Amino acid sequence: MLVLLPPSEGKTAPTTGAPFTLEKLSHPTLNAHRRAVLDVLADVSARPDALELLGVGAGVASDVERNLHLDGAPTAPASSVYTGVLYAAAGLDALRPAAAERADRSVLTISALWGAVAPGDLIPAYRLSMGTLPGLGKLATTWRPHLSGALDARAGGDVVVDCRSAPYAAAWKPPADADWVAVKVVREVAGVRKVVSHNAKHTRGVLTGHLLQRPGEPTSADELLKATEELVGTTVGTEVGSGLHYTLLEAGLSASGRGPRTLELLIS
Template identity: 60%
Template structure:
């Protein structure tokens, strides 16, 4: 299995007494040159007066943008702890131990506009940069990362199942191949809510549900090796209360899991999780 996650928008800085990022120590050393290029371009942009505009963030985040200028010296912590938010809270990757932690280290890759893709244990500083940004002298990041990510992750995915929990912004940086020498089974995850027999796509709760699924895939006894295995793992969660809404106290339960047929050779199959 190769489990692809998006980064979180919010990031938790590492403790001040931890060392800085070591680019050579991050997973996928083939990405090092591109990481260095993007890191330098981000520092230059973040020092500009129009930095928040160029990075597409609110002026309220000016302090976080300013922090981008010092990332080479900033304290770095495990990616599983730096990335926070709904999906990561539900998955609990930072809390894994034993076999589950080892599985996460091998299988989880977190996509990033700055680092390309990192493993949960890779030590990185907190930063502010989305894959949807276009940096001067680099260009649109999704396009800039494509060649290096394909070279690194294509062979890793070959013959395996790729469980894709990323948003479209990060999917644009690398799409698993479903044909040719690097062919893999590619499964994207969609979450819908059923009310009075009608189903609609959900957003905030979808992140939580994908996190629950990711945590289950890492903790269960067997590691999925096919799309059918992923469907079987999802069905183990059916009947379980996935979340409780804070404002209303209402619960949402996973009631059904389905896997679409392959519609086109280069397209993914979709694992649909139905909440009620």
């Protein structure tokens, strides 16, 4: 099993911890391109129009300032730095030892800055989305050959559980011999199934945590479906604002002519 996650937009900045160095990250074949992106990001972040170039508002100016000093910055495991809805639901930073070990070999966050990191990789907080970076162009395009070289062999012959959003999915396509499955979360409204957004992140996180903590790992799409069906009928989250609980009603697997198969999760 290989679970692919997007990074969270919000990140918790470590104030203590080992100084950052590329050499401590997994997938060292990515380090040359990581260095190239780091250097360009520092240059762009130092410009007067940095916020505009990075597509962010004044409220995260301190995050952009942090981009200038990533080398040697305090680090924490990626599972603690990424703190968005999906990561909170997955509980990656609070797993028992056996599940944490499974996560480190089976979970990858696809990142605009690092390419790919495991939950235990020590990283600083940063600000960069998978868009266009002046001097490098479209980051998904620049990462694609590097991620293919680093990850194709790992994914081959295994089931790839793809929880990424579209910009991060564009950075790497699993090889043809992988059982590639994209996770889609829907609600039924007036007989029509519609994709949901915020609750989708939370539900994907719940699924990730379940796959890491249950006995055994799925090795195919069919086994993934059976593992997911273990959650049917359970409460998988609470609506923000209303406090209403929502439940996983059904899980189904469908195929498409091209691209990944789809694991569709119907929530109440």
